[in-house]
Amino acid sequence: MRKEVDMNCNIVREKIYKQVYTDTREFDDELMRHLNDCPACNSYYKDCRSVKKITSLLNQKQAVLNNPKKLTNDILDSLNEIKPKKKSTGFYISINAKRFLAAASVCLMIVFAYEQYVAMEKIIKLE
Amino acid sequence: MQQDIVNIIEEVKSGNKMAFKHLVEEHQQYAFNVAFRVVCNEEDAKDVVQDCFIKIWKNINSFNAKLKFTTWMYKIVINSAIDKLRSGKRANMINIDNVSEKLCHLDLNGPDVQIENQEIGNIISLISDGLPEKQKLVFVLRDIQGFDSVEVQNILDMHETSVKSNLYNARQFVRKKLSKLLACERRLI
Ligand SMILES: [Zn+2]
Numbered sequence: 666m667r668k669e670v671d672m673n674c675n676i677v678r679e680k681i682y683k684q685v686y687t688d689t690r691e692f693d694d695e696l697m698r699h700l701n702d703c704p705a706c707n708s709y710y711k712d713c714r715s716v717k718k719i720t721s722l723l724n725q726k727q728a729v730l731n732n733p734k735k736l737t738n739d740i741l742d743s744l745n746e747i748k749p750k751k752k753s754t755g756f757y758i759s760i761n762a763k764r765f766l767a768a769a770s771v772c773l774m775i776v777f778a779y780e781q782y783v784a785m786e787k788i789i790k791l792e
Numbered sequence: 793m794q795q796d797i798v799n800i801i802e803e804v805k806s807g808n809k810m811a812f813k814h815l816v817e818e819h820q821q822y823a824f825n826v827a828f829r830v831v832c833n834e835e836d837a838k839d840v841v842q843d844c845f846i847k848i849w850k851n852i853n854s855f856n857a858k859l860k861f862t863t864w865m866y867k868i869v870i871n872s873a874i875d876k877l878r879s880g881k882r883a884n885m886i887n888i889d890n891v892s893e894k895l896c897h898l899d900l901n902g903p904d905v906q907i908e909n910q911e912i913g914n915i916i917s918l919i920s921d922g923l924p925e926k927q928k929l930v931f932v933l934r935d936i937q938g939f940d941s942v943e944v945q946n947i948l949d950m951h952e953t954s955v956k957s958n959l960y961n962a963r964q965f966v967r968k969k970l971s972k973l974l975a976c977e978r979r980l981i
């Protein structure tokens with residue numbers, strides 16, 4: 666018997682939550698009768714509404730920023746030694762580095778090929 | 793408007809400080825508002841905003857134009873605010889009795905409730921302190937800041953179901969907490 670009452674209260678509270686927070690119409694005669702007969706659910710309903718009213722009030726009240734100019738200046742002052750990170754810098758450096766390495770390796774190949782040629786010439790002459 | 797922000801960001805990417813100044817002036821109030829709702833006091837919120845814009849300046853080249861600039865900015869605000877909360881240095885401690893008293897006597901049905909910045913911070917702090925970090929962030933962004941579910945998912949990089957369950961748990965936590973605090977009277981109903 667007790668379990669049935671708890672189950673009923675849980676369903677009622679689900680409906681109360683939806684009614685308070687989603688603006689859907691969940692209340693019917695049966696639920697209203699339950700609220701009249703069940704002090705616990707009645708309190709639950711009142712507390713949910715209190716929370717909703719307080720949060721709605723806080724929602725309407727903006728926290729006002731006093732002296733916004735000073736905050737703007739403080740922010741700008743703190744930027745003096747900072748520069749925005751250049752997202753692409755690393756990419757360009759790596760491209761340049763690759764080009765440099767490619768050119769260097771071509772030069773080395775030419776030097777080695779020339780030395781090889783000179784060495785081969787000497788060997789041929791010796792023979 | 794969207795094209796304006798794209799142009800400004802392109803200028804900032806090329807190192808234009810005047811464009812960055814414009815970006816700060818246009819967005820610092822929004823950043824402050826979100827920061828304040830997480831850290832709950834003005835000084836810490838200003839530190840968070842300053843830290844946020846320094847990170848934006850440093851990392852503007854990694855900004856993905858497919859994302860809304862404000863979503864990216866709020867992500868940075870939230871990360872800086874989390875760092876601030878974790879550092880454990882709070883600019884001021886709240887007096888729970890005073891804030892509870894204020895809450896008990898708020899006439900939420902009145903035409904226009906006047907609340908100072910610090911009172912807003914104290915109330916948010918009172919109802920959300922003790923929440924696990926994720927629950928607190930979802931609760932603050934969704935219920936107190938008023939962002940929609942998709943925006944919260946994007947800012948916190950969370951799945952829809954995760955946002956829903958964290959929000960549900962947070963609301964239950966806050967309900968139980970308020971229930972004890974407001975046991976003094978039922979004027980809020
Ligand atoms: Zn019940």
